[in-house]
Amino acid sequence: MTRRERPTHPLIELTLARVLEFVREPEAVFWVVVFPLALALALGIAFRTKADEPVYAGVIDGAGASEIRTALTSAPGITVRVVARDRADAALRDGAVQVVVLPGSPPTYRYDATRPESRLARLAVDAALQRAAGRADVFTAGQQRLDVIGARYIDWLIPGLLGMNIMGTGMWSIGFSVVYARARKVLKRLAATPMARRDYLLAQMLARLVFLAVEAGGLLGFAALVFSVPVRGSLITLTVLLLVGASAFSGLGLLVASRPRTTEVASGWMNFVMLPMWVVSGVFFSSALFPEATQPLIHALPLTALNDALRAVMLDGASAAAIGHELAILGGWGVVSFGVALKVFRWR
Amino acid sequence: MTDRAPLQPAVLCRGLHKRYGDVVAVAGLDLEVRAGECFGLLGPNGAGKTTTIEILEGLLEPDAGDVEVLGMRWGADDRALRQRLGIQLQETQLQEKLRVEEIVRLFRSFYERGPSVSEVLEMVELEPKRRSYVGKLSGGQKQRLAVACALVNEPDLLFLDEPTTGLDPQSRRHLWSLLEAYRRRGGTILLTTHYMDEAETLCNRVAIVDHGRLIALGSPRELIASLEREAPPRPQSAVPSATLEDVFVAHTGRHLRDD
Numbered sequence: 001m002t003r004r005e006r007p008t009h010p011l012i013e014l015t016l017a018r019v020l021e022f023v024r025e026p027e028a029v030f031w032v033v034v035f036p037l038a039l040a041l042a043l044g045i046a047f048r049t050k051a052d053e054p055v056y057a058g059v060i061d062g063a064g065a066s067e068i069r070t071a072l073t074s075a076p077g078i079t080v081r082v083v084a085r086d087r088a089d090a091a092l093r094d095g096a097v098q099v100v101v102l103p104g105s106p107p108t109y110r111y112d113a114t115r116p117e118s119r120l121a122r123l124a125v126d127a128a129l130q131r132a133a134g135r136a137d138v139f140t141a142g143q144q145r146l147d148v149i150g151a152r153y154i155d156w157l158i159p160g161l162l163g164m165n166i167m168g169t170g171m172w173s174i175g176f177s178v179v180y181a182r183a184r185k186v187l188k189r190l191a192a193t194p195m196a197r198r199d200y201l202l203a204q205m206l207a208r209l210v211f212l213a214v215e216a217g218g219l220l221g222f223a224a225l226v227f228s229v230p231v232r233g234s235l236i237t238l239t240v241l242l243l244v245g246a247s248a249f250s251g252l253g254l255l256v257a258s259r260p261r262t263t264e265v266a267s268g269w270m271n272f273v274m275l276p277m278w279v280v281s282g283v284f285f286s287s288a289l290f291p292e293a294t295q296p297l298i299h300a301l302p303l304t305a306l307n308d309a310l311r312a313v314m315l316d317g318a319s320a321a322a323i324g325h326e327l328a329i330l331g332g333w334g335v336v337s338f339g340v341a342l343k344v345f346r347w348r
Numbered sequence: 349m350t351d352r353a354p355l356q357p358a359v360l361c362r363g364l365h366k367r368y369g370d371v372v373a374v375a376g377l378d379l380e381v382r383a384g385e386c387f388g389l390l391g392p393n394g395a396g397k398t399t400t401i402e403i404l405e406g407l408l409e410p411d412a413g414d415v416e417v418l419g420m421r422w423g424a425d426d427r428a429l430r431q432r433l434g435i436q437l438q439e440t441q442l443q444e445k446l447r448v449e450e451i452v453r454l455f456r457s458f459y460e461r462g463p464s465v466s467e468v469l470e471m472v473e474l475e476p477k478r479r480s481y482v483g484k485l486s487g488g489q490k491q492r493l494a495v496a497c498a499l500v501n502e503p504d505l506l507f508l509d510e511p512t513t514g515l516d517p518q519s520r521r522h523l524w525s526l527l528e529a530y531r532r533r534g535g536t537i538l539l540t541t542h543y544m545d546e547a548e549t550l551c552n553r554v555a556i557v558d559h560g561r562l563i564a565l566g567s568p569r570e571l572i573a574s575l576e577r578e579a580p581p582r583p584q585s586a587v588p589s590a591t592l593e594d595v596f597v598a599h600t601g602r603h604l605r606d607d
Contacts, residue, residue, distance in 0.1 A: 008453075008457050009457065010454075010457040010458050012457075013453060013454045013457040014454065014457075016450075017443065017446055017450060017451075017454050020445070020446060020450065021443055021445045021446060024445040025445060181443070184440070184441040185437060185439045185440045185441065186440060186441070186442060186443060188407065188437060188440065189435075189437055189440040189442070189497070191407065192405060192406075192407060192430070192433075192435040192437065193430060193435075193455065193458040193459075194426075194427045194428075194430035194431050194458050194459065195458040196427075348407070
C-alpha cells in the first residue's frame with residue numbers, strides 16, 4: 001500500500017465540496033443569482049425616473065360638474081374620471097382616482113391624507129380650479145428636475161438590494177446546507193474524522209465568498225447597464241466591503257444554524273434574525289424614518305452598516321478609511337458570531 | 349498499520365454506564381477487543397449496541413467507566429487517535445450531489461497517511477462508479493462507499509455499526525470479503541450486527557448484550573457448543589445442530605423488540 005502525504009488541505013477540499021454541491025443544485029443557483037436580478041429589474045422599472053405622471057381626479061356628476069371637468073381637463077398633468085357618488089370612496093381606496101371633487105360653490109375635495117399622491121392631487125386640482133376661476137400666478141418659478149445619475153431613487157435602492165441579497169443568500173445558503181448536513185448525520189460522520197472542526201465552518205464561509213463574486217458582480221453589472229447606477233468609489237474598497245459584509249452574514253448564518261436539527265426550525269430563526277433588518281436597515285426606505293432613540297441600535301445592525309457603507313462607496317465615492325466604522329461593525333459581527341457558532345455547534 | 353505489542357488490546361472498556369433521562373442504555377459493560385481480531389457486538393434492538401460503539405468511537409461521553417482505544421484515551425489526544433480509526437456510522441447519508449471520488453478525496457484529505465483515492469476505490473470495487481453521484485448509487489454501493497470512507501487512512505481499528513443492514517445477499521457477501529481482506533492486512537474490527545450468519549462468518553469472538561449488559565461472550569463455536577450442552581437441539585428439527593441464532597434467542601428471549 002503506498003503511503004503519501006495528505007493530497008490537499010482539508011479546508012480546500014471542504015470548500016470545493018460545498019461549491020460543487022451548490023452549483024449542482026439548479027434551484028439554489030436560481031435563488032442566489034437569477035432571482036435578485038429579476039427583483040432589481042422589477043423594482044428598477046417600478047421606481048425609474050418617470051416623465052410627469054398625471055394625477056387622477058374624479059369628478060362626481062351633478063350640477064356644475066361639466067364646468068369643473070372642463071377646467072381640469074384643460075389644465076396640464078390632470079386626467080379626469082367621472083365617478084358615481086356611491087363609488088367615490090371605493091375609487092379613492094383602490095387608487096383609480098387620487099382625489100374626488102364634489103361640485104358646489106365652493107367645491108369640496110375628498111382625498112386620503114395618508115397617501116402622498118392623494119395630497120399631491122388635491123393641490124394640483126385646487127391650483128387648476130383656482131386658476132380657472134381667475135386667480136393669476138404671481139410668478140412662474142424655474143424648475144430643476146432631479147434625474148442626475150447618483151441622486152435618483154434607483155441609485156439609492158440598488159446598494160440596499162445588494163446588501164439585502166448578501167444578507168439573505170449568506171444566511172439561507174449556509175444555514176440550510178449546515179442544518180441539512182446535520183439532519184443527514186454528515187456532520188456526525190465528519191466529527192468522527194480528525195478534521196479540524198474550525199475548517200468545516202470556515203469552508204462554509206469561503207464557499208459563500210466564491211458565490212459572492214457572481215452574485216454581487218451580476219447585480220452591479222446589471223444595474224450599471226440597465227439603470228446606469230454608478231460605482232464611484234474604488235473597486236478595491238468595494239470588494240473589501242463586500243467580502244467583510246458577506247463574512248459577517250456567513251458568520252450569522254453559521255450561528256443560526258449551529259443548533260437546529262431541522263430546516264423548519266432553522267428557517268424560523270432565519271426570519272427572526274432577518275426580518276427586523278429588512279424593515280429598519282434602509283433597504284427600500286431610509287432608516288432615518290425611525291425614532292431618534294432607536295438610531296444607535298439600528299446603526300449597530302450589520303445590514304444597516306453594510307447598506308450605509310455600500311451607498312457611501314458607490315454613490316459618494318467614499319474611501320476605505322471613510323467607511324472604517326461600518327467595516328468595524330461588520331467585522332465584529334462576523335468574528336463574534338463565528339466564534340460563538342464554533343463553540344456551541346451541534347455535530348450530532 | 350503501526351507495529352505495536354501484540355498483546356495490547358485494541359479496545360478496553362470497564363464499567364461503562366450511559367443513560368438518557370430515565371432510559372439506561374449501557375449498564376456497566378466490560379469489553380476487550382484484541383488486536384487483529386474481528387469482534388462482534390450482538391443484541392436485540394435497544395440493547396445499547398450503538399450507544400456502546402459510539403462511546404468507544406469518542407462520539408458520546410459515558411456517564412461512568414473507563415475507555416482505552418489503541419492504548420489512548422478520549423479527551424487527551426483525540427485527533428491523533430482519530431488518525432488511526434476507521435468509522436462507519438449507522439445512519440450517515442453522504443452528500444448526494446457529490447461524486448464518489450469527490451467524497452473519498454474529501455475524507456482522504458483529513459488523514460495524514462493512507463492509500464490513494466484510486467486504491468481505496470479499487471479496494472471496495474467502486475472504481476467503475478467513481479464519477480457517479482452518491483445519490484445515484486444502490487444501497488450496496490452506498491454502503492461500500494461508507495466503508496471506503498472508513499478505510500481511507502488504512503486504520504488500525506475499524507468500527508462498523510450494522511454494516512450490512514438492508515443489503516441484498518450479494519452485497520453482504522461482497523462486503524464480508526472486503527472486511528476479511530482488511531483483517532488479513534492486519535486490521536482489527538469491532539462491528540455490531542443483527543445477522544447471526546454474519547457474526548459466524550466474520551467474527552472471532554462475539555459479545556451478546558441486552559439491556560446494556562454483557563450476557564454472553566466467546567467465539568461463535570464456543571457459544572454454540574455451550575448451548576448444545578445445556579439444551580440439545582430437538583431431534584425432529586430439520587437443522588441438525590444449533591446455530592448462533594439459537595444461542596442469541598436463548599440468551600435474549602423470544603419477545604419482540606420493536607423499540
